[in-house]
Amino acid sequence: ADLIGGSGDRRGFLDLLEQLARTREKAVALDDPFRRRVFEALPAGGLEGRTRAMLKVEDGCTNFCAYCIIPYARGAVRSLPVEQAAAQARDLAEAGYRELVLTGIELSAYGRDLPERPGLAALIAQVCRAVPGMRVRLGSLEPRTVTEDFCAQLAGLPNLCPHFHLSLQSGCDATLARMKRRYTTERYLESVELLRRHFDRPALTTDLIVGFPGETEGEFAQTLSFLQTCAFAQMHIFPYSRRQGTPAAGMPGQIPNGEKARRAHQGAELARAMEKSWLSSWMGQRVAVLFEEEKDGFWRGYTPQYIEVRGKGENLHNRVCPVTLTAVGEGVAFGVVTEEEAP
The missing domain is CATH 2.40.50 (OB fold (Dihydrolipoamide Acetyltransferase, E2P))
Structure with a gap:
Protein backbone atom coordinates (compact mmCIF):
# COMPACT_ATOMS: atom_id res chain seq x y z
CA ALA A 1 0.00 0.00 0.00
CA ASP A 2 1.25 3.47 -0.88
CA LEU A 3 -0.82 5.24 1.74
CA ILE A 4 -2.41 3.99 4.96
CA GLY A 5 -4.77 6.24 6.92
CA GLY A 6 -7.22 5.84 9.78
CA SER A 7 -10.77 7.08 10.28
CA GLY A 8 -9.89 10.03 12.50
CA ASP A 9 -9.08 12.64 9.84
CA ARG A 10 -10.82 12.07 6.51
CA ARG A 11 -10.18 15.59 5.23
CA GLY A 12 -6.50 15.18 6.03
CA PHE A 13 -6.48 11.93 4.06
CA LEU A 14 -7.37 13.88 0.93
CA ASP A 15 -4.36 16.14 1.52
CA LEU A 16 -2.18 13.05 1.91
CA LEU A 17 -3.46 11.68 -1.40
CA GLU A 18 -2.50 14.91 -3.15
CA GLN A 19 0.91 14.84 -1.47
CA LEU A 20 1.42 11.24 -2.59
CA ALA A 21 0.57 12.21 -6.17
CA ARG A 22 3.26 14.89 -6.06
CA THR A 23 6.06 13.13 -4.20
CA ARG A 24 5.35 9.41 -4.81
CA GLU A 25 6.53 8.83 -1.25
CA LYS A 26 4.69 6.15 0.73
CA ALA A 27 3.18 7.19 4.05
CA VAL A 28 1.46 5.80 7.13
CA ALA A 29 -0.81 8.27 8.93
CA LEU A 30 -2.50 6.53 11.86
CA ASP A 31 -3.55 8.23 15.07
CA ASP A 32 -4.52 6.72 18.42
CA PRO A 33 -8.32 6.22 18.28
CA PHE A 34 -8.62 6.37 22.07
CA ARG A 35 -7.30 9.95 22.07
CA ARG A 36 -9.95 11.27 19.69
CA ARG A 37 -12.26 13.78 21.33
CA VAL A 38 -13.55 15.94 18.46
CA PHE A 39 -16.34 14.98 16.06
CA GLU A 40 -15.23 15.41 12.46
CA ALA A 41 -18.19 17.09 10.77
CA LEU A 42 -18.32 15.99 7.15
CA PRO A 43 -20.63 17.30 4.42
CA ALA A 44 -23.97 15.52 4.65
CA GLY A 45 -25.90 14.41 1.60
CA GLY A 46 -26.30 11.71 -1.01
CA LEU A 47 -25.52 11.14 -4.64
CA GLU A 48 -26.86 13.61 -7.17
CA GLY A 49 -30.43 12.83 -8.14
CA ARG A 50 -31.15 10.76 -5.03
CA THR A 51 -34.15 11.21 -2.76
CA ARG A 52 -32.56 10.16 0.52
CA ALA A 53 -29.65 11.87 2.29
CA MET A 54 -27.46 10.67 5.15
CA LEU A 55 -26.51 12.86 8.09
CA LYS A 56 -23.86 11.42 10.38
CA VAL A 57 -24.33 12.81 13.88
CA GLU A 58 -22.13 10.50 15.99
CA ASP A 59 -18.85 8.63 15.81
CA GLY A 60 -17.14 6.16 18.12
CA CYS A 61 -18.32 3.36 20.42
CA THR A 62 -17.34 2.21 23.90
CA ASN A 63 -19.58 -0.87 24.23
CA PHE A 64 -16.75 -3.36 23.55
CA CYS A 65 -18.99 -6.26 22.56
CA ALA A 66 -16.94 -9.46 22.58
CA TYR A 67 -17.10 -9.99 18.81
CA CYS A 68 -16.56 -6.41 17.63
CA ILE A 69 -13.37 -4.58 16.61
CA ILE A 70 -15.07 -1.21 16.06
CA PRO A 71 -14.27 0.42 19.45
CA TYR A 72 -10.55 -0.26 18.88
CA ALA A 73 -10.67 1.52 15.51
CA ARG A 74 -13.23 4.28 16.11
CA GLY A 75 -12.42 5.42 19.63
CA ALA A 76 -14.60 7.33 22.08
CA VAL A 77 -18.05 8.75 21.44
CA ARG A 78 -18.08 12.11 19.63
CA SER A 79 -21.26 13.94 18.62
CA LEU A 80 -22.34 16.68 16.22
CA PRO A 81 -24.04 19.47 18.23
CA VAL A 82 -27.83 19.59 17.91
CA GLU A 83 -27.90 23.06 16.33
CA GLN A 84 -25.41 22.03 13.63
CA ALA A 85 -27.38 18.85 12.89
CA ALA A 86 -30.59 20.85 12.48
CA ALA A 87 -28.84 23.38 10.23
CA GLN A 88 -27.45 20.64 7.99
CA ALA A 89 -30.89 19.04 7.82
CA ARG A 90 -32.40 22.34 6.63
CA ASP A 91 -29.70 22.64 3.95
CA LEU A 92 -30.50 19.14 2.68
CA ALA A 93 -34.23 19.89 2.58
CA GLU A 94 -33.53 23.04 0.57
CA ALA A 95 -31.38 20.97 -1.81
CA GLY A 96 -34.45 18.87 -2.63
CA TYR A 97 -34.00 15.73 -0.56
CA ARG A 98 -37.27 14.30 0.75
CA GLU A 99 -35.86 11.90 3.36
CA LEU A 100 -33.04 12.16 5.88
CA VAL A 101 -31.38 9.25 7.69
CA LEU A 102 -29.63 10.02 10.99
CA THR A 103 -26.61 7.74 11.30
CA GLY A 104 -23.77 7.02 13.68
CA ILE A 105 -21.38 4.29 14.71
CA GLU A 106 -23.35 3.96 17.97
CA LEU A 107 -26.27 6.31 17.39
CA SER A 108 -27.80 5.57 20.79
CA ALA A 109 -24.72 7.09 22.49
CA TYR A 110 -25.38 10.46 20.87
CA GLY A 111 -24.72 13.48 23.08
CA ARG A 112 -22.81 11.82 25.92
CA ASP A 113 -19.76 13.95 25.13
CA LEU A 114 -21.58 17.26 24.63
CA PRO A 115 -21.68 19.82 27.48
CA GLU A 116 -25.43 19.59 28.08
CA ARG A 117 -25.68 15.86 27.25
CA PRO A 118 -28.80 16.42 25.11
CA GLY A 119 -29.46 12.76 24.29
CA LEU A 120 -30.75 11.15 21.10
CA ALA A 121 -34.44 11.97 21.61
CA ALA A 122 -33.69 15.69 21.90
CA LEU A 123 -31.65 15.56 18.69
CA ILE A 124 -34.37 13.71 16.77
CA ALA A 125 -37.07 16.12 17.95
CA GLN A 126 -35.10 19.21 16.94
CA VAL A 127 -34.16 17.81 13.52
CA CYS A 128 -37.75 16.75 12.83
CA ARG A 129 -39.03 20.21 13.71
CA ALA A 130 -36.33 21.88 11.60
CA VAL A 131 -37.49 20.03 8.46
CA PRO A 132 -41.25 19.41 8.88
CA GLY A 133 -41.71 18.55 5.19
CA MET A 134 -38.95 15.94 5.18
CA ARG A 135 -39.08 12.34 6.37
CA VAL A 136 -36.59 11.58 9.15
CA ARG A 137 -35.44 7.98 9.54
CA LEU A 138 -33.18 6.53 12.22
CA GLY A 139 -30.17 4.27 11.93
CA SER A 140 -29.57 1.29 14.20
CA LEU A 141 -30.48 1.68 17.90
CA GLU A 142 -29.22 -0.07 21.01
CA PRO A 143 -32.38 -1.68 22.50
CA ARG A 144 -32.08 0.02 25.89
CA THR A 145 -32.46 3.40 24.16
CA VAL A 146 -36.17 2.68 23.87
CA THR A 147 -37.85 3.75 27.09
CA GLU A 148 -41.29 5.12 27.96
CA ASP A 149 -39.85 8.64 27.95
CA PHE A 150 -38.03 8.12 24.62
CA CYS A 151 -41.25 6.95 22.95
CA ALA A 152 -43.35 9.70 24.52
CA GLN A 153 -40.98 12.39 23.21
CA LEU A 154 -40.99 11.04 19.66
CA ALA A 155 -44.48 9.63 19.10
CA GLY A 156 -45.94 13.07 18.32
CA LEU A 157 -43.46 13.87 15.54
CA PRO A 158 -45.43 13.42 12.29
CA ASN A 159 -42.39 13.24 10.00
CA LEU A 160 -40.44 10.66 12.04
CA CYS A 161 -40.58 7.35 10.18
CA PRO A 162 -42.07 4.55 12.33
CA HIS A 163 -39.20 2.23 11.43
CA PHE A 164 -36.90 1.12 14.24
CA HIS A 165 -33.85 -1.08 13.78
CA LEU A 166 -33.02 -2.62 17.16
CA SER A 167 -29.83 -4.68 17.12
CA LEU A 168 -30.54 -8.05 18.74
CA GLN A 169 -27.61 -10.36 17.76
CA SER A 170 -29.03 -13.30 19.75
CA GLY A 171 -32.34 -14.31 21.26
CA CYS A 172 -30.68 -16.36 24.01
CA ASP A 173 -29.63 -14.76 27.30
CA ALA A 174 -26.62 -17.05 27.76
CA THR A 175 -25.31 -16.14 24.31
CA LEU A 176 -25.97 -12.44 24.88
CA ALA A 177 -23.93 -12.62 28.09
CA ARG A 178 -20.96 -14.20 26.26
CA MET A 179 -21.28 -11.53 23.59
CA LYS A 180 -21.11 -8.90 26.38
CA ARG A 181 -24.34 -7.32 25.18
CA ARG A 182 -25.86 -5.18 27.90
CA TYR A 183 -29.48 -6.33 27.82
CA THR A 184 -31.50 -9.50 28.21
CA THR A 185 -34.25 -10.85 25.98
CA GLU A 186 -36.76 -9.61 28.55
CA ARG A 187 -35.44 -6.04 28.26
CA TYR A 188 -35.35 -6.30 24.48
CA LEU A 189 -38.97 -7.45 24.36
CA GLU A 190 -39.90 -4.50 26.58
CA SER A 191 -38.52 -2.16 23.88
CA VAL A 192 -40.48 -3.99 21.18
CA GLU A 193 -43.72 -3.66 23.15
CA LEU A 194 -43.11 0.02 23.94
CA LEU A 195 -42.64 0.88 20.27
CA ARG A 196 -45.77 -0.99 19.26
CA ARG A 197 -47.75 0.75 21.97
CA HIS A 198 -46.63 4.28 21.10
CA PHE A 199 -46.40 4.13 17.29
CA ASP A 200 -48.96 3.09 14.67
CA ARG A 201 -47.85 -0.22 13.14
CA PRO A 202 -44.11 0.43 13.35
CA ALA A 203 -41.69 -1.66 11.34
CA LEU A 204 -39.23 -3.42 13.65
CA THR A 205 -36.07 -4.76 12.05
CA THR A 206 -32.92 -6.29 13.51
CA ASP A 207 -29.49 -7.88 13.11
CA LEU A 208 -28.68 -11.45 14.14
CA ILE A 209 -25.34 -13.24 14.57
CA VAL A 210 -25.51 -17.04 14.39
CA GLY A 211 -22.80 -19.50 15.32
CA PHE A 212 -21.22 -17.36 18.05
CA PRO A 213 -18.61 -19.36 20.01
CA GLY A 214 -20.28 -21.77 22.40
CA GLU A 215 -23.76 -21.42 20.86
CA THR A 216 -25.42 -24.80 21.33
CA GLU A 217 -28.32 -26.19 19.34
CA GLY A 218 -30.53 -25.45 22.32
CA GLU A 219 -29.39 -21.82 22.47
CA PHE A 220 -29.94 -21.41 18.74
CA ALA A 221 -33.44 -22.87 19.14
CA GLN A 222 -34.13 -20.29 21.86
CA THR A 223 -33.08 -17.57 19.45
CA LEU A 224 -35.42 -18.82 16.70
CA SER A 225 -38.30 -18.92 19.17
CA PHE A 226 -37.57 -15.39 20.39
CA LEU A 227 -37.45 -14.08 16.82
CA GLN A 228 -40.98 -15.35 16.28
CA THR A 229 -42.11 -13.71 19.50
CA CYS A 230 -40.84 -10.35 18.24
CA ALA A 231 -42.32 -10.87 14.73
CA PHE A 232 -39.80 -8.72 12.88
CA ALA A 233 -40.57 -7.05 9.56
CA GLN A 234 -37.06 -7.75 8.31
CA MET A 235 -33.78 -9.21 9.60
CA HIS A 236 -30.14 -9.10 8.58
CA ILE A 237 -28.50 -12.40 9.44
CA PHE A 238 -24.74 -12.94 9.68
CA PRO A 239 -22.69 -16.02 10.51
CA TYR A 240 -20.23 -15.14 13.26
CA SER A 241 -16.97 -13.82 11.80
CA ARG A 242 -13.79 -14.17 13.84
CA ARG A 243 -11.97 -10.85 14.31
CA GLN A 244 -8.38 -10.94 15.53
CA GLY A 245 -7.93 -8.84 18.66
CA THR A 246 -11.45 -9.34 20.03
CA PRO A 247 -12.25 -11.48 23.10
CA ALA A 248 -14.52 -13.76 21.06
CA ALA A 249 -11.68 -14.74 18.73
CA GLY A 250 -10.02 -16.68 21.57
CA MET A 251 -13.15 -18.17 23.08
CA PRO A 252 -13.57 -21.97 23.22
CA GLY A 253 -16.37 -23.62 21.29
CA GLN A 254 -15.73 -22.06 17.89
CA ILE A 255 -18.46 -23.26 15.50
CA PRO A 256 -17.43 -24.86 12.15
CA ASN A 257 -18.18 -22.76 9.08
CA GLY A 258 -20.55 -25.35 7.68
CA GLU A 259 -22.66 -25.31 10.82
CA LYS A 260 -22.68 -21.51 10.89
CA ALA A 261 -23.89 -21.51 7.29
CA ARG A 262 -26.67 -23.98 8.14
CA ARG A 263 -27.90 -21.83 11.01
CA ALA A 264 -27.72 -18.69 8.88
CA HIS A 265 -29.82 -20.42 6.22
CA GLN A 266 -32.36 -21.54 8.81
CA GLY A 267 -32.56 -18.02 10.23
CA ALA A 268 -32.96 -16.57 6.74
CA GLU A 269 -35.86 -18.91 6.02
CA LEU A 270 -37.62 -17.70 9.15
CA ALA A 271 -36.83 -14.08 8.23
CA ARG A 272 -38.42 -14.51 4.80
CA ALA A 273 -41.55 -16.03 6.32
CA MET A 274 -41.91 -13.18 8.82
CA GLU A 275 -41.28 -10.57 6.13
CA LYS A 276 -43.97 -12.13 3.92
CA SER A 277 -46.42 -12.11 6.83
CA TRP A 278 -45.60 -8.45 7.53
CA LEU A 279 -46.08 -7.43 3.89
CA SER A 280 -49.30 -9.44 3.59
CA SER A 281 -50.76 -7.56 6.56
CA TRP A 282 -50.58 -4.37 4.50
CA MET A 283 -52.54 -5.61 1.49
CA GLY A 284 -55.45 -3.35 0.61
CA GLN A 285 -53.96 -0.48 2.63
Whole structure:
Protein backbone atom coordinates (compact mmCIF):
# COMPACT_ATOMS: atom_id res chain seq x y z
CA ALA A 1 0.00 0.00 0.00
CA ASP A 2 1.25 3.47 -0.88
CA LEU A 3 -0.82 5.24 1.74
CA ILE A 4 -2.41 3.99 4.96
CA GLY A 5 -4.77 6.24 6.92
CA GLY A 6 -7.22 5.84 9.78
CA SER A 7 -10.77 7.08 10.28
CA GLY A 8 -9.89 10.03 12.50
CA ASP A 9 -9.08 12.64 9.84
CA ARG A 10 -10.82 12.07 6.51
CA ARG A 11 -10.18 15.59 5.23
CA GLY A 12 -6.50 15.18 6.03
CA PHE A 13 -6.48 11.93 4.06
CA LEU A 14 -7.37 13.88 0.93
CA ASP A 15 -4.36 16.14 1.52
CA LEU A 16 -2.18 13.05 1.91
CA LEU A 17 -3.46 11.68 -1.40
CA GLU A 18 -2.50 14.91 -3.15
CA GLN A 19 0.91 14.84 -1.47
CA LEU A 20 1.42 11.24 -2.59
CA ALA A 21 0.57 12.21 -6.17
CA ARG A 22 3.26 14.89 -6.06
CA THR A 23 6.06 13.13 -4.20
CA ARG A 24 5.35 9.41 -4.81
CA GLU A 25 6.53 8.83 -1.25
CA LYS A 26 4.69 6.15 0.73
CA ALA A 27 3.18 7.19 4.05
CA VAL A 28 1.46 5.80 7.13
CA ALA A 29 -0.81 8.27 8.93
CA LEU A 30 -2.50 6.53 11.86
CA ASP A 31 -3.55 8.23 15.07
CA ASP A 32 -4.52 6.72 18.42
CA PRO A 33 -8.32 6.22 18.28
CA PHE A 34 -8.62 6.37 22.07
CA ARG A 35 -7.30 9.95 22.07
CA ARG A 36 -9.95 11.27 19.69
CA ARG A 37 -12.26 13.78 21.33
CA VAL A 38 -13.55 15.94 18.46
CA PHE A 39 -16.34 14.98 16.06
CA GLU A 40 -15.23 15.41 12.46
CA ALA A 41 -18.19 17.09 10.77
CA LEU A 42 -18.32 15.99 7.15
CA PRO A 43 -20.63 17.30 4.42
CA ALA A 44 -23.97 15.52 4.65
CA GLY A 45 -25.90 14.41 1.60
CA GLY A 46 -26.30 11.71 -1.01
CA LEU A 47 -25.52 11.14 -4.64
CA GLU A 48 -26.86 13.61 -7.17
CA GLY A 49 -30.43 12.83 -8.14
CA ARG A 50 -31.15 10.76 -5.03
CA THR A 51 -34.15 11.21 -2.76
CA ARG A 52 -32.56 10.16 0.52
CA ALA A 53 -29.65 11.87 2.29
CA MET A 54 -27.46 10.67 5.15
CA LEU A 55 -26.51 12.86 8.09
CA LYS A 56 -23.86 11.42 10.38
CA VAL A 57 -24.33 12.81 13.88
CA GLU A 58 -22.13 10.50 15.99
CA ASP A 59 -18.85 8.63 15.81
CA GLY A 60 -17.14 6.16 18.12
CA CYS A 61 -18.32 3.36 20.42
CA THR A 62 -17.34 2.21 23.90
CA ASN A 63 -19.58 -0.87 24.23
CA PHE A 64 -16.75 -3.36 23.55
CA CYS A 65 -18.99 -6.26 22.56
CA ALA A 66 -16.94 -9.46 22.58
CA TYR A 67 -17.10 -9.99 18.81
CA CYS A 68 -16.56 -6.41 17.63
CA ILE A 69 -13.37 -4.58 16.61
CA ILE A 70 -15.07 -1.21 16.06
CA PRO A 71 -14.27 0.42 19.45
CA TYR A 72 -10.55 -0.26 18.88
CA ALA A 73 -10.67 1.52 15.51
CA ARG A 74 -13.23 4.28 16.11
CA GLY A 75 -12.42 5.42 19.63
CA ALA A 76 -14.60 7.33 22.08
CA VAL A 77 -18.05 8.75 21.44
CA ARG A 78 -18.08 12.11 19.63
CA SER A 79 -21.26 13.94 18.62
CA LEU A 80 -22.34 16.68 16.22
CA PRO A 81 -24.04 19.47 18.23
CA VAL A 82 -27.83 19.59 17.91
CA GLU A 83 -27.90 23.06 16.33
CA GLN A 84 -25.41 22.03 13.63
CA ALA A 85 -27.38 18.85 12.89
CA ALA A 86 -30.59 20.85 12.48
CA ALA A 87 -28.84 23.38 10.23
CA GLN A 88 -27.45 20.64 7.99
CA ALA A 89 -30.89 19.04 7.82
CA ARG A 90 -32.40 22.34 6.63
CA ASP A 91 -29.70 22.64 3.95
CA LEU A 92 -30.50 19.14 2.68
CA ALA A 93 -34.23 19.89 2.58
CA GLU A 94 -33.53 23.04 0.57
CA ALA A 95 -31.38 20.97 -1.81
CA GLY A 96 -34.45 18.87 -2.63
CA TYR A 97 -34.00 15.73 -0.56
CA ARG A 98 -37.27 14.30 0.75
CA GLU A 99 -35.86 11.90 3.36
CA LEU A 100 -33.04 12.16 5.88
CA VAL A 101 -31.38 9.25 7.69
CA LEU A 102 -29.63 10.02 10.99
CA THR A 103 -26.61 7.74 11.30
CA GLY A 104 -23.77 7.02 13.68
CA ILE A 105 -21.38 4.29 14.71
CA GLU A 106 -23.35 3.96 17.97
CA LEU A 107 -26.27 6.31 17.39
CA SER A 108 -27.80 5.57 20.79
CA ALA A 109 -24.72 7.09 22.49
CA TYR A 110 -25.38 10.46 20.87
CA GLY A 111 -24.72 13.48 23.08
CA ARG A 112 -22.81 11.82 25.92
CA ASP A 113 -19.76 13.95 25.13
CA LEU A 114 -21.58 17.26 24.63
CA PRO A 115 -21.68 19.82 27.48
CA GLU A 116 -25.43 19.59 28.08
CA ARG A 117 -25.68 15.86 27.25
CA PRO A 118 -28.80 16.42 25.11
CA GLY A 119 -29.46 12.76 24.29
CA LEU A 120 -30.75 11.15 21.10
CA ALA A 121 -34.44 11.97 21.61
CA ALA A 122 -33.69 15.69 21.90
CA LEU A 123 -31.65 15.56 18.69
CA ILE A 124 -34.37 13.71 16.77
CA ALA A 125 -37.07 16.12 17.95
CA GLN A 126 -35.10 19.21 16.94
CA VAL A 127 -34.16 17.81 13.52
CA CYS A 128 -37.75 16.75 12.83
CA ARG A 129 -39.03 20.21 13.71
CA ALA A 130 -36.33 21.88 11.60
CA VAL A 131 -37.49 20.03 8.46
CA PRO A 132 -41.25 19.41 8.88
CA GLY A 133 -41.71 18.55 5.19
CA MET A 134 -38.95 15.94 5.18
CA ARG A 135 -39.08 12.34 6.37
CA VAL A 136 -36.59 11.58 9.15
CA ARG A 137 -35.44 7.98 9.54
CA LEU A 138 -33.18 6.53 12.22
CA GLY A 139 -30.17 4.27 11.93
CA SER A 140 -29.57 1.29 14.20
CA LEU A 141 -30.48 1.68 17.90
CA GLU A 142 -29.22 -0.07 21.01
CA PRO A 143 -32.38 -1.68 22.50
CA ARG A 144 -32.08 0.02 25.89
CA THR A 145 -32.46 3.40 24.16
CA VAL A 146 -36.17 2.68 23.87
CA THR A 147 -37.85 3.75 27.09
CA GLU A 148 -41.29 5.12 27.96
CA ASP A 149 -39.85 8.64 27.95
CA PHE A 150 -38.03 8.12 24.62
CA CYS A 151 -41.25 6.95 22.95
CA ALA A 152 -43.35 9.70 24.52
CA GLN A 153 -40.98 12.39 23.21
CA LEU A 154 -40.99 11.04 19.66
CA ALA A 155 -44.48 9.63 19.10
CA GLY A 156 -45.94 13.07 18.32
CA LEU A 157 -43.46 13.87 15.54
CA PRO A 158 -45.43 13.42 12.29
CA ASN A 159 -42.39 13.24 10.00
CA LEU A 160 -40.44 10.66 12.04
CA CYS A 161 -40.58 7.35 10.18
CA PRO A 162 -42.07 4.55 12.33
CA HIS A 163 -39.20 2.23 11.43
CA PHE A 164 -36.90 1.12 14.24
CA HIS A 165 -33.85 -1.08 13.78
CA LEU A 166 -33.02 -2.62 17.16
CA SER A 167 -29.83 -4.68 17.12
CA LEU A 168 -30.54 -8.05 18.74
CA GLN A 169 -27.61 -10.36 17.76
CA SER A 170 -29.03 -13.30 19.75
CA GLY A 171 -32.34 -14.31 21.26
CA CYS A 172 -30.68 -16.36 24.01
CA ASP A 173 -29.63 -14.76 27.30
CA ALA A 174 -26.62 -17.05 27.76
CA THR A 175 -25.31 -16.14 24.31
CA LEU A 176 -25.97 -12.44 24.88
CA ALA A 177 -23.93 -12.62 28.09
CA ARG A 178 -20.96 -14.20 26.26
CA MET A 179 -21.28 -11.53 23.59
CA LYS A 180 -21.11 -8.90 26.38
CA ARG A 181 -24.34 -7.32 25.18
CA ARG A 182 -25.86 -5.18 27.90
CA TYR A 183 -29.48 -6.33 27.82
CA THR A 184 -31.50 -9.50 28.21
CA THR A 185 -34.25 -10.85 25.98
CA GLU A 186 -36.76 -9.61 28.55
CA ARG A 187 -35.44 -6.04 28.26
CA TYR A 188 -35.35 -6.30 24.48
CA LEU A 189 -38.97 -7.45 24.36
CA GLU A 190 -39.90 -4.50 26.58
CA SER A 191 -38.52 -2.16 23.88
CA VAL A 192 -40.48 -3.99 21.18
CA GLU A 193 -43.72 -3.66 23.15
CA LEU A 194 -43.11 0.02 23.94
CA LEU A 195 -42.64 0.88 20.27
CA ARG A 196 -45.77 -0.99 19.26
CA ARG A 197 -47.75 0.75 21.97
CA HIS A 198 -46.63 4.28 21.10
CA PHE A 199 -46.40 4.13 17.29
CA ASP A 200 -48.96 3.09 14.67
CA ARG A 201 -47.85 -0.22 13.14
CA PRO A 202 -44.11 0.43 13.35
CA ALA A 203 -41.69 -1.66 11.34
CA LEU A 204 -39.23 -3.42 13.65
CA THR A 205 -36.07 -4.76 12.05
CA THR A 206 -32.92 -6.29 13.51
CA ASP A 207 -29.49 -7.88 13.11
CA LEU A 208 -28.68 -11.45 14.14
CA ILE A 209 -25.34 -13.24 14.57
CA VAL A 210 -25.51 -17.04 14.39
CA GLY A 211 -22.80 -19.50 15.32
CA PHE A 212 -21.22 -17.36 18.05
CA PRO A 213 -18.61 -19.36 20.01
CA GLY A 214 -20.28 -21.77 22.40
CA GLU A 215 -23.76 -21.42 20.86
CA THR A 216 -25.42 -24.80 21.33
CA GLU A 217 -28.32 -26.19 19.34
CA GLY A 218 -30.53 -25.45 22.32
CA GLU A 219 -29.39 -21.82 22.47
CA PHE A 220 -29.94 -21.41 18.74
CA ALA A 221 -33.44 -22.87 19.14
CA GLN A 222 -34.13 -20.29 21.86
CA THR A 223 -33.08 -17.57 19.45
CA LEU A 224 -35.42 -18.82 16.70
CA SER A 225 -38.30 -18.92 19.17
CA PHE A 226 -37.57 -15.39 20.39
CA LEU A 227 -37.45 -14.08 16.82
CA GLN A 228 -40.98 -15.35 16.28
CA THR A 229 -42.11 -13.71 19.50
CA CYS A 230 -40.84 -10.35 18.24
CA ALA A 231 -42.32 -10.87 14.73
CA PHE A 232 -39.80 -8.72 12.88
CA ALA A 233 -40.57 -7.05 9.56
CA GLN A 234 -37.06 -7.75 8.31
CA MET A 235 -33.78 -9.21 9.60
CA HIS A 236 -30.14 -9.10 8.58
CA ILE A 237 -28.50 -12.40 9.44
CA PHE A 238 -24.74 -12.94 9.68
CA PRO A 239 -22.69 -16.02 10.51
CA TYR A 240 -20.23 -15.14 13.26
CA SER A 241 -16.97 -13.82 11.80
CA ARG A 242 -13.79 -14.17 13.84
CA ARG A 243 -11.97 -10.85 14.31
CA GLN A 244 -8.38 -10.94 15.53
CA GLY A 245 -7.93 -8.84 18.66
CA THR A 246 -11.45 -9.34 20.03
CA PRO A 247 -12.25 -11.48 23.10
CA ALA A 248 -14.52 -13.76 21.06
CA ALA A 249 -11.68 -14.74 18.73
CA GLY A 250 -10.02 -16.68 21.57
CA MET A 251 -13.15 -18.17 23.08
CA PRO A 252 -13.57 -21.97 23.22
CA GLY A 253 -16.37 -23.62 21.29
CA GLN A 254 -15.73 -22.06 17.89
CA ILE A 255 -18.46 -23.26 15.50
CA PRO A 256 -17.43 -24.86 12.15
CA ASN A 257 -18.18 -22.76 9.08
CA GLY A 258 -20.55 -25.35 7.68
CA GLU A 259 -22.66 -25.31 10.82
CA LYS A 260 -22.68 -21.51 10.89
CA ALA A 261 -23.89 -21.51 7.29
CA ARG A 262 -26.67 -23.98 8.14
CA ARG A 263 -27.90 -21.83 11.01
CA ALA A 264 -27.72 -18.69 8.88
CA HIS A 265 -29.82 -20.42 6.22
CA GLN A 266 -32.36 -21.54 8.81
CA GLY A 267 -32.56 -18.02 10.23
CA ALA A 268 -32.96 -16.57 6.74
CA GLU A 269 -35.86 -18.91 6.02
CA LEU A 270 -37.62 -17.70 9.15
CA ALA A 271 -36.83 -14.08 8.23
CA ARG A 272 -38.42 -14.51 4.80
CA ALA A 273 -41.55 -16.03 6.32
CA MET A 274 -41.91 -13.18 8.82
CA GLU A 275 -41.28 -10.57 6.13
CA LYS A 276 -43.97 -12.13 3.92
CA SER A 277 -46.42 -12.11 6.83
CA TRP A 278 -45.60 -8.45 7.53
CA LEU A 279 -46.08 -7.43 3.89
CA SER A 280 -49.30 -9.44 3.59
CA SER A 281 -50.76 -7.56 6.56
CA TRP A 282 -50.58 -4.37 4.50
CA MET A 283 -52.54 -5.61 1.49
CA GLY A 284 -55.45 -3.35 0.61
CA GLN A 285 -53.96 -0.48 2.63
CA ARG A 286 -53.32 2.97 1.18
CA VAL A 287 -49.77 4.07 1.96
CA ALA A 288 -47.49 7.02 1.17
CA VAL A 289 -44.55 6.03 -1.02
CA LEU A 290 -41.49 8.15 -1.72
CA PHE A 291 -40.44 7.00 -5.18
CA GLU A 292 -36.74 6.81 -6.01
CA GLU A 293 -36.10 5.25 -9.40
CA GLU A 294 -37.63 3.45 -12.36
CA LYS A 295 -36.43 -0.08 -13.06
CA ASP A 296 -37.79 -2.98 -15.13
CA GLY A 297 -40.97 -1.09 -15.94
CA PHE A 298 -41.82 -0.17 -12.35
CA TRP A 299 -41.13 2.81 -10.16
CA ARG A 300 -39.55 1.75 -6.87
CA GLY A 301 -39.92 3.56 -3.56
CA TYR A 302 -40.45 3.16 0.18
CA THR A 303 -43.16 3.79 2.75
CA PRO A 304 -42.31 5.41 6.10
CA GLN A 305 -42.12 1.83 7.49
CA TYR A 306 -39.46 1.08 4.83
CA ILE A 307 -41.66 -1.29 2.85
CA GLU A 308 -40.30 -1.41 -0.69
CA VAL A 309 -43.17 -0.71 -3.09
CA ARG A 310 -43.28 -0.98 -6.86
CA GLY A 311 -45.89 0.75 -8.98
CA LYS A 312 -46.42 2.34 -12.39
CA GLY A 313 -46.74 5.98 -13.27
CA GLU A 314 -45.17 8.89 -15.10
CA ASN A 315 -42.05 10.59 -13.74
CA LEU A 316 -42.52 9.70 -10.07
CA HIS A 317 -38.92 10.42 -9.08
CA ASN A 318 -38.66 12.11 -5.67
CA ARG A 319 -42.44 12.34 -5.27
CA VAL A 320 -44.50 11.09 -2.34
CA CYS A 321 -47.59 9.43 -3.80
CA PRO A 322 -50.53 7.52 -2.29
CA VAL A 323 -50.43 3.86 -3.32
CA THR A 324 -52.96 1.10 -2.67
CA LEU A 325 -51.08 -2.14 -2.04
CA THR A 326 -52.38 -5.11 -4.02
CA ALA A 327 -49.78 -7.92 -4.10
CA VAL A 328 -46.73 -9.31 -2.32
CA GLY A 329 -43.53 -10.23 -4.14
CA GLU A 330 -40.15 -11.44 -2.91
CA GLY A 331 -39.39 -8.86 -0.23
CA VAL A 332 -41.48 -6.18 -1.95
CA ALA A 333 -45.09 -5.06 -2.29
CA PHE A 334 -46.81 -4.04 -5.51
CA GLY A 335 -49.48 -1.42 -5.69
CA VAL A 336 -51.55 0.99 -7.71
CA VAL A 337 -50.63 4.65 -7.65
CA THR A 338 -54.01 6.15 -6.90
CA GLU A 339 -53.05 9.81 -7.07
CA GLU A 340 -49.88 11.52 -8.23
CA GLU A 341 -48.35 14.31 -6.20
CA ALA A 342 -48.08 17.65 -7.99
CA PRO A 343 -44.52 18.43 -9.19
